Structure formats: structure tokens, C-alpha cells
Amino acid sequence: MTIYLDHNATTPVRPEAADAVRDALAHAGNPSSVHGAGRRARKIVEDAREQVAALAGARADDVIFTSGGTEANNLALANATVDAAVFVSDIEHASVLDARPDASRIAVQADGVVDPAAVDAALKDLNDGRALVSVMLANNETGAIQPVAEIAEVAKRHGAAVHCDAVQAAGKMAVDMKALGVDMLSLSAHKIGGPQGIGALVIRPGFKISATHWGGGQERSRRAGTENVPGIAGFGVAAERALAGIEVFQELALLRDRMEAHNLKSAPEARVFARDVARLANTSCITMPGISAKTQVMSFDLEGFAVSAGSACSSGKVESSHVLKAMGADTDQLNSALRISLGWTTTANEIDQFTAAWTALYARLGAGSMAA
Amino acid sequence: MSTAIEKKDALPATIKNRKTPIYLDYQATTPTDPRVTEKMLPYFSEQFGNPHSRNHFFGWEAEDAVEIAREQIAHLIGANAKEIIYTSGATESNNLAIKGVAQFFKDKRDHIITVVTEHKCVLDTCRHLEQEGFEVTYLPVQKNGLIDLELLRKTMTDKTVLVSVMGVNNEIGVIQPLKEIGAMCRENKTFFHTDCAQAVGKIPLDVEDMNIDLMSISGHKIYGPMGIGALYVRRRPRVRLVPMINGGGQERGMRSGTLPTPLCVGLGEACAIAEREMGAENERLRQLRDRMYQGIVGRLPEVYLNGDMDQRIPGNLNISFAFVEGEGLMMGIKDLAVSSGSACTSASLEPSYVLRALGLDVELAHTSLRIGFGRFTTEEDVYHAVDAIVREVERLREMSPLWEMHQEGIDISSIEWAEH
Numbered sequence: 001m002t003i004y005l006d007h008n009a010t011t012p013v014r015p016e017a018a019d020a021v022r023d024a025l026a027h028a029g030n031p032s033s034v035h036g037a038g039r040r041a042r043k044i045v046e047d048a049r050e051q052v053a054a055l056a057g058a059r060a061d062d063v064i065f066t067s068g069g070t071e072a073n074n075l076a077l078a079n080a081t082v083d084a085a086v087f088v089s090d091i092e093h094a095s096v097l098d099a100r101p102d103a104s105r106i107a108v109q110a111d112g113v114v115d116p117a118a119v120d121a122a123l124k125d126l127n128d129g130r131a132l133v134s135v136m137l138a139n140n141e142t143g144a145i146q147p148v149a150e151i152a153e154v155a156k157r158h159g160a161a162v163h164c165d166a167v168q169a170a171g172k173m174a175v176d177m178k179a180l181g182v183d184m185l186s187l188s189a190h191k192i193g194g195p196q197g198i199g200a201l202v203i204r205p206g207f208k209i210s211a212t213h214w215g216g217g218q219e220r221s222r223r224a225g226t227e228n229v230p231g232i233a234g235f236g237v238a239a240e241r242a243l244a245g246i247e248v249f250q251e252l253a254l255l256r257d258r259m260e261a262h263n264l265k266s267a268p269e270a271r272v273f274a275r276d277v278a279r280l281a282n283t284s285c286i287t288m289p290g291i292s293a294k295t296q297v298m299s300f301d302l303e304g305f306a307v308s309a310g311s312a313c314s315s316g317k318v319e320s321s322h323v324l325k326a327m328g329a330d331t332d333q334l335n336s337a338l339r340i341s342l343g344w345t346t347t348a349n350e351i352d353q354f355t356a357a358w359t360a361l362y363a364r365l366g367a368g369s370m371a372a
Numbered sequence: 373m374s375t376a377i378e379k380k381d382a383l384p385a386t387i388k389n390r391k392t393p394i395y396l397d398y399q400a401t402t403p404t405d406p407r408v409t410e411k412m413l414p415y416f417s418e419q420f421g422n423p424h425s426r427n428h429f430f431g432w433e434a435e436d437a438v439e440i441a442r443e444q445i446a447h448l449i450g451a452n453a454k455e456i457i458y459t460s461g462a463t464e465s466n467n468l469a470i471k472g473v474a475q476f477f478k479d480k481r482d483h484i485i486t487v488v489t490e491h492k493c494v495l496d497t498c499r500h501l502e503q504e505g506f507e508v509t510y511l512p513v514q515k516n517g518l519i520d521l522e523l524l525r526k527t528m529t530d531k532t533v534l535v536s537v538m539g540v541n542n543e544i545g546v547i548q549p550l551k552e553i554g555a556m557c558r559e560n561k562t563f564f565h566t567d568c569a570q571a572v573g574k575i576p577l578d579v580e581d582m583n584i585d586l587m588s589i590s591g592h593k594i595y596g597p598m599g600i601g602a603l604y605v606r607r608r609p610r611v612r613l614v615p616m617i618n619g620g621g622q623e624r625g626m627r628s629g630t631l632p633t634p635l636c637v638g639l640g641e642a643c644a645i646a647e648r649e650m651g652a653e654n655e656r657l658r659q660l661r662d663r664m665y666q667g668i669v670g671r672l673p674e675v676y677l678n679g680d681m682d683q684r685i686p687g688n689l690n691i692s693f694a695f696v697e698g699e700g701l702m703m704g705i706k707d708l709a710v711s712s713g714s715a716c717t718s719a720s721l722e723p724s725y726v727l728r729a730l731g732l733d734v735e736l737a738h739t740s741l742r743i744g745f746g747r748f749t750t751e752e753d754v755y756h757a758v759d760a761i762v763r764e765v766e767r768l769r770e771m772s773p774l775w776e777m778h779q780e781g782i783d784i785s786s787i788e789w790a791e792h
Contacts, residue, residue, distance in 0.1 A: 002429055009431075010422035010630065018416040025412075025597065028395055028403035034702075035709040036393050038400070067460030067599065070629035074617045095619025095628060190630065195416060197460065197599045197632025212616060214500055215463045215493025224493055225463035226401065226592060228599025231635070234416075297427040306421075306428035 003350045004306045007191075007282060007343030008140050008168060014193035014344065017238040021195055024230035031227050032216065041229045048236025055192075055239040056166065056185055057176035058202045064209070064222045065232055068199040069167035069188030070095040073134075075201050075223070076163040076184040077103075078212045080132035087122050087133045087160070089114045089146070090326035096134050096165055097322075106135070110328045112144030112274030116151045123158040131160035137169035137180070141323045141339055143283025144274035145173065152181035161207075167191055167199070171242030172249055172280045183207045189231065193344055194238030198231035245344065252342045253281035255351040259340070259358075260284055266359045267366065271333050273324060282342040285324070287333045288358070290366045296338050299365075303357050308339045393707045394753045398687055398744030399542050399570060400711055404638070405595035405747065411641040412597065415634035423631050424622060434633040441640025448643040449568075449587060450578035451604050457623045458631055458639075461601040462569035463493040464616070465588035466536075468603055468627065469565045470497045472613025473534050473586065474506055481533035481562075487511045487519055487548075488729045490538050491567055498536075507531070513729050516680035517546035525556055532562045539571030539587075543726040543742055544679030545688025547575055554583030563611060569593050569601075573646025574654070574685045579604060585611045591635065595747060596642030600635035603627075657686035657745050660754050664743065665689055667758035672765055674778075678727055678740060692732065692740040695775040696768045701739065704764035708757050711742045 004012065013021075029041030049060040056063075066072045070093075077099035080086045086103035088096055091114070097103070106122050108114050114135055123131065133155040138145045152162045163184040166175050171192035177185050183204045190196040201223075203209055215224030242249075260272050263286060273285040288296055293309035300307050320334040329337065340354070395403070415437060423438045425431025439453065446453040459465045474484060486498050488510045498508045509527050511519050519537065528535070535557050537548050550566055557564035564583060569590035571577060579587060587604040591597050605611050605626065613626060620628040669675055674694040693701065698712055712724070723737035732740075743757070769775040774784055 004430060006422075006425060006428065006430070009425050010420060012420045013416045015417070018413070021416060022409065022413060025404045025409045026406075028401055030397070030401040030592075033397055033400045033709070033711055035397065035711070036706075037395055037397070037709045067464070068629045068632070070619050071460065071617050073619065074628075093619065094621070095617075098618035098620075098628065190422075190632075195632065195634065196422075196630055197635045213464055213467050213493075214496040215467070215491070224467075224496070225461045226598060228460070228597075228635075230404075230597060231599045231632070301428045306425075306430050308425060308427050 002304045002306055003353060004345065005340045005342060005350070005354060006306045006308045007346070008339065008341035009308055010190045010196065011193045011343050012345055013190075013195055013234065014238055014241050016241060017194050017234040020237040021230045021234040024233040029229070031229060032218065041227075044229055044233050045227050048232045051236035051240045052187065052200055053202070055170055055175065055243050056187060056202045057178055058185075059205060062203045062205055064201045064203065064219045065227060065235075066199045066201055066223060067197055067228070069093075069165070069186050069191070072186035072188070072199045072201040073165055074099045075209075075212050076186060077132070077134060079184070079209050080161070084130040084132055085126060087119070087131065089135045091139050091144075091323045092134060092136055093140060093165055093167070096136070103134075108326045111277045112139060112142045112327050113277050114146050114151065116147055116154050119151050120154045123155065123160060126158050126160065131158065132163060133160050134163040134165065136165040136167075137175065138166075138173065138280045139274070139323060140168045141321055142274035142285045142327070143168075143280035145169070145278040145280065148180050148182065156181065168280065171239070171246065172282060174246060177202060177204065184209070189235035189238055192238050192242040195231050195234040198228050198235045200235070249344070250281045252346060255346065255348055256282065256284050256340075256342060259351050259355045260286060262355050263358055267362050271329070273327060273329070273337065282346075284340045285337055286340070287336040288338060288362055288366060289332070289336060291362065292335050293338050295365070296336070296361065299361055300357065305354055305357060308341070309337070393709045394757060395709045396743050396745065396749070396753070396757060397709050397711050398746035398749075399545070399593070399742060400744070401592045401598065402595045402746055403748055404592070404597055405642065405645060407645060408596055408638045408641045412634040412638040415637055419633075421633070423633055424620070437633055438631050438636045441636045444640035444644040445589065445602055448572065448577070448647045449589075449604060450580050452607065455604055455607050457603045457605055457626050458636055459601045459603055459627055460599055462567065462588045462590035462593070465590075465601045465603040466491065466493045466567050467497050468613065468616050469586040469588060470494065470534065470536055471501065471616065472626075473563050473565070473611065474501050475614040476612050477533045478506070481531050483507045483509070483529060483531040484534045484536065485509045485511060485524065485527055485532055486536045487513060487538070489513050489517065489541055489726045490536065491542055491569070494536055494538070494567055515731055516683070517541060517544050517678070517726075517730055518680060518683060519548060521549060521552050521556070524553065528556065528560045528562060530560075532560060534563045534565055536565040536567065539566050539568040539577065540574060540685050541679065541726065542570050543724055544690045544730070545570070545685045546679040547571070547683045547685065550577075550584065551582045557585075558583045570685070573643065573650060574687065576650070579606065589639075591639040591642060594642045594646055597635050597638040600632060600639045602639065653747065654686050657749075660745055660749060660751065661686045661689060663751070664745075664754045664758055667754070668761060671758075671762045676736065678730060678732065687745040689743040690727075690740055691743070692727075692736040693765050694736060694739065695772050695778060696739045696765050698738040698740070700768055701741070701764055704768065705760045708760055710744075712740060
């Protein structure tokens with residue numbers, strides 16, 4: 001049985017969420033239909049909207065369901081008017097970077113954190129205030145938590161709107177849109193134990209947004225298309241479970257830290273990215289000196305561990321991580337960085353097994369083997 | 373969680389539990405076929421990988437499943453799997469096809485032709501493009517709901533980049549002459565997009581034979597799951613488009629985002645089942661439909677079928693009942709889940725723009741029912757529905773002074789109503 005340590009790519013669906021999906025699949029009904037079958041579907045959608053809103057500390061009315069985090073990010077970025085200046089951090093997900101390739105970049109520090117002062121500097125010359133700043137709440141590769149509340153405050157001072165990609169953060173740490181002070185926030189179900197194919201863009205009360213999917217008046221004309229009722233049902237339940245489990249989730253940091261400490265003992269020259277800053281409890285990005293990430297991933301796969309060399313979207317390609325590069329990683333580090341991401345299914349025993357496998361692989365192939 | 377669906381559960385719960393109303397709204401959404409659900413469920417639990425994780429078994433397994441489904445979808449419409457792009461549904465497919473092509477070729481050609489009876493998401497997209505400076509022609513339809521091919525030919529110019537005509541109408545079920553339209557478009561070097569959300573799996577479709585360049589497909593209209601659709605994008609000659617969703621580069625760069633493996637699998641299976649069963653199922657539905665129609669017109673005078681009867685999918689009837697108040701009728705047949713128009717607009721009291729386009733007056737458009745049949749509709753359902761509808765129409769007419777006047781031979785349209 002494979003041990004799955006790639007929760008930042010996608011998580012196993014929680015059984016309760018799968019049940020909700022299955023129940024919804026068993027009932028036909030278009031939420032826009034006025035008959036009983038339609039009204040029942042509508043109720044499923046609206047109940048889930050409450051649950052998803054709670055995950056982000058928002059109002060149900062402000063949740064716009066999308067087909068996932070990528071669409072949510074694209075919808076948010078599309079809402080910067082063409083003539084507005086767009087600022088994104090160097091460590092954003094591809095769905096933010098590619099949505100507006102013309103955006104100005106805000107650098108990240110070597111520790112993996114975007115400095116609010118850098119945002120301030122970037123916005124300094126902004127005159128008419130037509131701008132959008134997009135900074136993620138937690139990075140998908142390093143887990144580094146970004147000072148979004150401070151960044152939002154700076155941005156507001158310059159009159160800019162703020163979007164926050166909270167796809168990796170939600171369910172792994174407390175997310176309160178009001179406290180963050182952002183205008184738009186992206187969520188994804190399949191990163192929190194919900195089904196793939198559903199996500200949301202949550203907006204600040206009163207924040208006006210124009211649609212990119214045109215058609216029927218669904219989602220208050222902010223996103224056309226028949227609602228994905230089973231997906232939304234599963235998202236709702238997953239959000240509720242994730243929210244209830246946030247405290248327990250923090251315990252994963254103990255396992256993660258123990259693993260990192262152990263790995264660093266056998267390979268003191270290994271680099272753990274963003275180790276010195278606030279990080280998601282589940283994420284570890286660590287180099288195995290001298291061993292390419294590709295070799296590591298293949299070896300671990302043969303031994304029954306699913307880990308990743310970077311984000312899943314780009315993991316098929318040879319390019320190295322833009323996130324680690326932005327943090328100043330050298331070529332050796334870029335080539336040998338592995339992402340291990342724990343989740344709601346992870347046990348202490350699994351991490352012990354992985355730690356042993358990591359140490360053994362390094363002893364076999366790495367600098368450790370030469371020392372012997 | 374049990375993943376196996378036992379034989380006795382072979383009907384969706386909506387259909388099985390007869391306490392619930394009879395579902396006759398198959399154009400709004402279809403029940404997910406339990407065989408489809410069964411194929412999907414493992415991908416919600418043990419086979420949950422991200423199909424883009426190329427590093428481990430979970431990812432490969434998911435990728436395989438997504439690609440098999442892609443083959444199944446392609447096969448149903450005579451396409452190559454490489455030409456199928458997954459989307460979140462037909463609305464997104466229609467948006468992507470029309471906006472994507474228009475924006476890619478805007479410097480060369482800037483004229484789009486569509487039809488007044490298209491789905492709202494096609495019309496809405498075209499309206500937005502008009503605001504961006506494109507010229508859009510909205511073709512009228514004939515009384516039977518079909519477009520006039522000669523008029524289409526005359527409307528096309530060397531500036532026409534795209535013709536978008538739906539395969540089957542969502543309200544009146546009529547089938548547009550796709551092959552003839554395709555041939556005309558090819559001749560004019562114009563791209564042909566067709567919204568086949570209501571057509572796939574219901575009528576034979578072949579993108580080669582019909583010269584279709586882009587085709588929108590929906591999951592939940594063909595007994596597959598909601599939240600998934602596809603866009604067929606021709607490779608030879610190649611159709612290019614500007615993507616709507618960027619980042620990650622999935623789906624040949626035309627549509628980014630993690631693919632929802634279970635939903636892709638569900639759409640594929642829905643297509644495979646439709647391909648196997650379409651012939652026999654259409655015959656069965658035709659008999660049910662005819663029985664329903666005969667049952668109603670045999671017992672009620674002054675009822676009118678909207679849309680052509682021959683060029684029509686067997687799973688749809690759209691009937692206007694004169695001298696009946698539409699909302700009253702809907703209220704009176706509460707145990708039938710039918711609709712008065714498309715689901716998207718069903719909460720509004722506006723009469724259907726599709727029926728208005730056929731030339732119906734506002735009154736008749738207001739008293740119409742869309743009755744959608746499908747895979748789980750039984751003969752018993754039809755008898756029950758005919759009874760319920762006939763009884764209610766008769767009851768409402770008995771209370772109607774207009775009906776009484778009509779019985780007495782007074783031409784109601786000649787009456788000059790006093791303002792009040």
C-alpha cells in the first residue's frame with residue numbers, strides 16, 4: 001500500500017464528503033428549476049455555501065462557486081480592468097501568474113516570505129489607484145505563510161484592491177477574510193478533502209465583480225453555468241470537516257519537524273525551505289544534496305511513497321520551481337528539492353517509515369555514501 | 373463507504389422513490405445513471421490522485437482514467453481523443469468556443485452568426501462580443517423552430533469568422549440541419565461551432581461528416597455528472613482559440629486547472645452508454661412521447677405543439693394550452709416535475725424567448741409546458757402525467773370566462789378590452 005505524502009497536489013476525499021457527493025448524484029435536479037427536484041438541489045447548494053463561507057470567515061452571499069482554484073484565481077485576476085496595474089508576488093501559483101502575464105512582480109525574501117515593505121515600494125508610484133495586488137496566503141511548495149493582512153493594509157493605503165489565493169491555506173490554518181482585509185479570496189475543494197472540479201471565489205461584502213463565464217444568471221450573474229450540485233455538496237462537507245479539524249491538523253507539524261530534524265542530522269547540508277518562518281503544519285520542502293529530485297521521486301515511488309518534485313501542474317515538465325528560484329536557491333538546491341506534504345490521512349508511522357527511507361536513500365546515493 | 377451499487381438500486385433514488393414527483397424535466401438536467409456513478413465512486417476514494425502528478429502511481433492511475441474517458445467522448449462524436457478539451461460544463465464550453473475563436477481571429481474577421489433561439493450562454497457571450505466591437509447577426513427561425521439555410525448563406529460574408537448554431541434546442545427539442553450548415557461554413561472558410569449539450573447521445577453526430585469545428589458537450593444533460601463538460605476543437609484544419617482560464621497549462625494550454633478525475637470518468641462512461649443504447653432508447657422514447665402527445669391532443673382541444681415534430685429529439689414535447697393560465701397550470705400539476713421553459717430562466721415570469729421567436733403570442737407562450745422524457749421515464753409515468761395535465765387543464769378552463777366565450781364562438785382577439 002502506497003503511503004501518500006502529496007496532499008498539496010490533491011487530498012483523498014473525506015468519506016463524509018464522498019457520501020455527500022454520492023447522495024447528491026442519486027437525485028436529479030437543476031437548482032434553477034422551480035419544481036421540487038430543483039428546489040432540493042437548490043437547498044444542497046445553499047447549505048454548502050454556508051459551510052464554505054464559514055471556512056473563510058465570510059458570508060454565504062459572498063461565495064461564488066467555480067470549477068476550482070484555477071478558475072477562481074483567473075476570475076479574480078480578470079477583474080482587474082485592462083488598464084489597471086496588477087502586482088503579483090514571485091511565488092504565486094501558475095494560475096495567478098499566467099492569468100496576467102503582464103503583471104508586475106513583487107520579490108520574495110530568501111526565507112520564502114513576501115515583505116509588506118516590498119509591496120509598499122512597488123505601489124509607491126501608483127497615482128490613480130487603479131490596481132490589484134495578488135498574494136497567496138500560504139505557498140503550495142514551501143508552505144510559507146504570507147503576511148497577507150499587513151500586505152492588504154499597505155495595498156489599501158495605496159488604493160489597490162487585494163486578491164488572496166488561499167487554496168493551500170484554507171483548512172490548514174484559520175482563514176478570516178475580514179481579518180485579512182482582502183477583497184477576493186480563492187478556495188479549492190480537492191485540497192481540503194473535497195472532490196476535484198469545484199472551488200470558490202469569495203468576495204468582500206459589497207465588492208463588485210464581473211463575470212468571465214457568461215450565460216444564465218447563476219451565482220447572482222457572477223458565474224454562469226448550472227451549479228455542480230454533487231461537487232458543491234462534497235465541498236460543503238469537506239469545508240465543515242476541515243474547519244473542525246484545524247487544531248488537530250497543527251499536530252502534523254510535530255511529525256514534519258521530527259522528520260526534518262532527522263533528515264538534517266543525516267544530511268546537515270540539506271536545505272529546508274522556509275524553515276525559519278511561519279509555515280503550514282503539513283508542508284516540507286527539503287533538498288537531498290547531490291540527488292536529483294527526479295531520482296528521489298522515482299526511488300520513493302518504487303518504495304511505495306508518493307511525493308512530489310514541485311507543484312503537480314508543472315511536475316510533468318523539466319523546468320525547476322519558480323518559487324525556490326525566487327527564494328535564491330542555487331542550481332544544486334533547485335535540482336534536489338523534494339516536496340513532502342502531509343494530510344488528514346497521515347499517521348506518525350507513515351512519517352517514520354518515510355524518514356527511514358529518506359535516510360537510507362541518502363546513505364545509498366548521496367554524499368553520505370561517499371563519506372562511508 | 374460502499375462503492376458497489378446493488379441491482380435493486382439500479383434506478384436513481386429520484387425515480388425509485390415514488391413519493392417524489394414524476395421527473396419530466398430531462399432538458400434541465402438528467403438523473404446521473406447509476407452505472408455512471410458506480411464508475412466514478414472509486415475515484416473519490418482509493419483512486420483519488422491528481423492526474424497531473426507525473427511522479428507517482430496515484431497520478432498515473434488518474435491520468436489513465438481521464439484519457440480513457442477522453443477516448444469515449446471522442447468516439448461518440450467521431451473525433452480524435454486529442455481534440456477533446458475538458459471544461460466545467462457546456463456554458464464554459466460555449467463561452468470558450470465563441471470568445472476564444474472570435475478573439476484569436478479578431479484582426480482578420482469580426483463577424484459572428486448565431487440564432488435567436490440559442491441557449492442563453494451563447495447569446496450572452498455574443499452580446500458581450502458586440503460590446504467589444506464584433507458584429508453579430510442573430511438569425512431568426514421559421515415557425516417550426518428551424519433556421520432557414522438560404523438566409524444563413526446570404527448572411528455569411530468573407531468577414532464571418534464563426535457560425536454558432538445549436539444541435540438540439542433545449543426548450544423545443546428541434547434538430548438543426550448541422551450537416552448542411554457545416555458544409556456551408558467549410559465552403560466559406562468560416563468556423564462552425566455547435567452547442568450540442570442537448571444533442572450528444574440523443575442524435576447521431578459525426579464531426580467529420582458534419583464539418584463541425586467546435587462542439588460543446590455537457591455531462592449532466594446526458595446522464596453524466598454536473599460540473600463537467602467538454603469542447604471538441606478540430607485539429608485538421610486546426611482551430612485556434614484564446615483560452616479563458618490560464619495557469620498550469622493543462623488541456624493543451626486551452627483550459628488550465630486540475631482535471632476532476634471522477635467527473636471526467638463519469639462523462640466518458642455517460643458517452644459510452646449513450647453510444648451503445650441510443651438506437652433502442654430513442655425508439656422507446658418515441659413511443660412514450662407519441663403516447664403522451666396523442667393522450668393530450670386526443671382529450672383536449674386548443675393545444676398546440678411548439679417546434680417541428682419530425683426534426684425533433686424523441687425526449688421532448690413543448691405544448692401550449694390555450695385559455696389556461698400558465699402559472700395556475702404549473703401549480704395544479706405539482707406532482708409532475710415539468711418546466712415552463714429553460715431552467716435558467718424558470719424563476720422569471722418572462723415568457724420564453726424561444727417560443728416568442730416561433731411567432732407565438734405572449735398568451736400562448738405563457739401557457740406552455742416543456743415536458744422532457746428520458747432513460748428512466750416509464751409508461752406508467754406517461755399515463756399518470758397525461759391524466760394529471762388533462763384534468764388540470766379542463767379544471768382551469770371551466771373557471772375561465774375566456775374559454776366560455778371561445779366556446780360560444782366569440783373571437784377573443786376581436787374584443788377591445790377597456791383600460792382599467
